[in-house]
Every structure is written in C-alpha cells, then in structure tokens.
Amino acid sequence: MMLSSLVLALFLSPTSHAAEADNFTARRMDVADIAEPMNALANGYLKKAVADANLGGACDEGRLYEELQKFFANHSSGRLIQDVLYKKKVPLTVIPLKESIYKEWDIWDGYLLGRSKAAKSPLALTPMVRVGDTIVGVDKFEHLFGMGFIYFDKYYRKGESLRSVLKNGVFREKTALGGNMFATGVFSYADLSANFNGLRFWNHMLQKKNDVLGKNENLGPYVKCDAGKWAVNPSKSIDFRNYMDASMDESINCSKFARSSGEEKFRKSLTRLSFVDAEGNTTCPVEPAKLEAMKTKYDAANSGIVPYLDLTPFVVNSRGTEKVSYINEVQPLWYTIQNPF
Numbered sequence: 001m002m003l004s005s006l007v008l009a010l011f012l013s014p015t016s017h018a019a020e021a022d023n024f025t026a027r028r029m030d031v032a033d034i035a036e037p038m039n040a041l042a043n044g045y046l047k048k049a050v051a052d053a054n055l056g057g058a059c060d061e062g063r064l065y066e067e068l069q070k071f072f073a074n075h076s077s078g079r080l081i082q083d084v085l086y087k088k089k090v091p092l093t094v095i096p097l098k099e100s101i102y103k104e105w106d107i108w109d110g111y112l113l114g115r116s117k118a119a120k121s122p123l124a125l126t127p128m129v130r131v132g133d134t135i136v137g138v139d140k141f142e143h144l145f146g147m148g149f150i151y152f153d154k155y156y157r158k159g160e161s162l163r164s165v166l167k168n169g170v171f172r173e174k175t176a177l178g179g180n181m182f183a184t185g186v187f188s189y190a191d192l193s194a195n196f197n198g199l200r201f202w203n204h205m206l207q208k209k210n211d212v213l214g215k216n217e218n219l220g221p222y223v224k225c226d227a228g229k230w231a232v233n234p235s236k237s238i239d240f241r242n243y244m245d246a247s248m249d250e251s252i253n254c255s256k257f258a259r260s261s262g263e264e265k266f267r268k269s270l271t272r273l274s275f276v277d278a279e280g281n282t283t284c285p286v287e288p289a290k291l292e293a294m295k296t297k298y299d300a301a302n303s304g305i306v307p308y309l310d311l312t313p314f315v316v317n318s319r320g321t322e323k324v325s326y327i328n329e330v331q332p333l334w335y336t337i338q339n340p341f
Contacts, residue, residue: 019126020113020178020186021137022100023251024273026093026128027286033130034090035241041089042238045071045080050223050230059225061206068205069149074142075122081142084129085122092127092138100125101269102186109262110178110185124184132241136248140194144243147172147191148198155212156203162212162306166314169195170330179324185258187324189317193247196298196315201243213300246287247294247316251275254284254317256324263323284321291316 049067056063071079075086083089097103097119105114118124126137147169154160154168169192173179179187200211200219207220222236247253257263270282277283285291298315300306312318313330 019122019124019137019139019142020102020184020188021126021128021139021190021250022095022102023128023135023137023249024101024270024275024286025095025099026135027251028273029093029095029128031093031128031130031135032091033132035131035239037090038084038129038131039237039239041080041083042072042240043232046222046238047232050232054229058228059230064205064223064230065149069145072145072149074146078142078145081138081145084138084141085127090129092129094127095125097125101266101273103269104265105185105262108181109257109259109265110180111182113184113186131244134241134244134246134249136190136194136244137250140190140244140248141240143191143194144198144201146198147177147195148200149202151195151199152202155199156209162311163309165199166192166196166311167330170314174324174329179256179258181258183258185262187256187258187329188250189255189315190248190250190253193245193253193294193298193315197243197245197248212306213298245294245297246290247298249290251284251286252290253294253315254321256317256322256329258324260323263321266321282321291318 046068049064049071052070053060053064053067070077073081075081084092097113102113102125105118107114112118112121113124115121126139128135128137130136151165151169154165155162173187173191176183177191178184196212200213200217203209203211204218204220205222206224207218207222211217211219219242220236221233222238224231224233257266267282270276270284271280275283275286294316295312295318298312300309300311
C-alpha cells in the first residue's frame with residue numbers, strides 16, 4: 001500500500017478523532033462546569049437507547065450496544081457529542097488555535113493542526129469544559145465512548161489480554177489518533193487515559209464483570225434485563241465525574257510530540273503563558289502532586305488487581321514533554337518482545 005493510501009485509510013477510520021486540547025490556556029479562563037447538564041443528556045439518551053433496543057427482542061446484548069453507540073460515540077456518529085459540539089447544549093470554552101499553545105504549529109509538526117484551515121476544523125483544537133474539578137477537552141468524551149468501546153469489546157467480550165488491548169491503543173494513538181506528523185503531531189497520554197476509562201464506562205453498562213480497577217469501583221449496572229426486557233436501573237445513573245480525572249488534563253498528564261520542532265514550539269508557548277519554574281524552565285506537569293495521585297490510582301499491578309501488568313505507563317506519562325518514541329514508548333522494545341501479550 002502506498003504511503004498516501006495508508007494515511008487516507010487511517011483518517012477515514014470510524015474511530016479517528018484527533019482533535020487536541022489546550023489545558024494550559026484553559027487554566028487562565030473561566031471554564032463552566034457541565035457535569036450536571038451532560039449527565040442529564042447522557043441519562044436521557046440511555047433511556048432512549050434501552051427503549052429502542054427492546055424493539056429488537058428479549059434482552060439482545062448486541063442490539064443494546066448498537067443502540068447505545070448511536071448516542072455514545074464520536075462527533076461523526078454520536079448524538080451526545082453532536083449535541084455538545086454542534087447544538088451547544090452545554091456551555092463550551094473555545095480557544096482560537098492562533099491563541100493556543102499550538103499557535104506556531106506548521107504542517108511539519110502535525111498536518112491536521114498546522115494546515116491553513118486547521119482553525120475551522122473539528123480535527124484541530126477541541127473546545128474545553130469542566131467536569132466537576134477537572135478541565136478536559138470535549139475530545140476526551142469521544143475517546144471515552146469510541147476507543148473505550150474498542151477496549152471494552154476486546155478485553156471483556158473477546159477475552160484479549162489487557163496488555164494487548166492497551167498496546168493496541170498506544171499504536172492507534174501513534175497513528176490515526178494524533179501522535180504523528182500526518183495527524184496533529186501530539187501523542188496524548190490523556191487520550192490513553194480516556195480510552196482506558198471508556199473501557200470502565202462500557203463495562204458498567206451491564207456490569208457483568210468487576211471493574212478493571214477492582215470491585216470497589218463497580219458503578220453499574222446502568223441497565224438490567226427484567227422480565228425479558230431491558231430496563232434502566234433506577235438505583236444507578238451515569239455521572240461523568242466518576243470517569244474524568246486529572247489524568248485527562250494535559251497540563252498534568254503531559255503529551256509528547258512527533259517531532260522535536262513541535263516540542264520546542266510547545267515549550268515556547270509554555271514560557272509565553274508563564275508556566276515556568278524559578279529557574280525559568282518550563283513546567284509540565286503544572287501540578288506534580290496531582291500526577292503522583294494519578295500514578296497511585298492506576299497502579300493496578302502493585303495493588304494486585306491486574307497481576308503482572310504494569311498498568312500505569314499505559315495511562316500516565318512519568319517522563320514529561322519530549323519527542324515520542326515510536327519503538328520504545330510506554331514500554332521498551334525488549335520488554336514487548338519478551339511479553340508480547
């Protein structure tokens with residue numbers, strides 16, 4: 001396959017949603033908390049999806065997930081994200097690209113973010129929202145629903161190992177979802193966290209198995225089979241504050257970049273925005289203590305929840321901003337060869 005054909009195939013992928021977030025500029029702005037209206041929209045669509053699924057027969061799981069994905073998906077097919085981005089049913093904080101940390105990006109740093117029409121593209125800079133105490137880009141909801149379902153389907157439904165599922169997520173982040181110069185040029189660990197928490201979100205729908213972070217994190221089932229019909233569980237409801245945390249804030253869980261020039265421009269913007277320490281060095285993470293808290297939260301290997309798997313590197317960036325490694329990122333090549341699954 002020619003390179004041009006490969007690139008086209010990547011960006012026509014139904015899971016491709018490579019918009020980037022600017023949590024740094026957002027920290028200087030008054031970002032509205034959309035948790036309550038977003039939860040209300042989600043729970044309303046949950047009821048609609050359940051009603052539509054019941055038209056297909058007695059508790060058909062396949063039909064249920066098909067109906068749910070009509071509402072919980074990315075901006076090209078999910079009603080909830082379309083309500084947010086296009087119908088403005090929740091307040092959004094929009095940061096103009098030329099006023100953002102990516103203001104000096106060019107096509108060599110990341111085509112989708114550096115091209116001349118990027119400022120008007122949904123595949124460039126995403127609007128920002130607050131969910132409880134956490135500021136995130138709307139793109140994190142897209143990852144939660146889209147890639148999150150892929151993680152869920154592979155791990156919980158098809159029985160693939162969690163390591164292989166997470167590795168596949170890293171591969172997609174390096175390709176169609178941002179982290180190369182043909183996309184935005186930004187490899188986002190915050191996106192990887194949203195993917196992982198999407199696995200949890202979808203598992204909670206029917207809660208057939210314990211949460212991957214342990215049974216104490218079981219939040220479902222949101223939907224139950226009752227007398228041969230799907231029914232929304234009256235004692236449970238979707239609350240996105242249970243999924244959005246500091247690991248999805250890119251000023252805390254720092255991104256990496258496809259090219260060194262992008263990293264240099266990013267650091268220049270951090271200096272412009274005064275994210276520097278006493279010695280004048282740029283600072284990411286902005287709040288190191290919150291990053292440490294995220295490492296503890298996702299340290300499933302040491303807690304024994306997911307034996308033998310060091311989960312944290314697949315969710316949290318411990319090394320700060322730098323050029324992404326296409327061979328050794330997340331885990332060294334030698335480790336991957338010795339532990340392929």
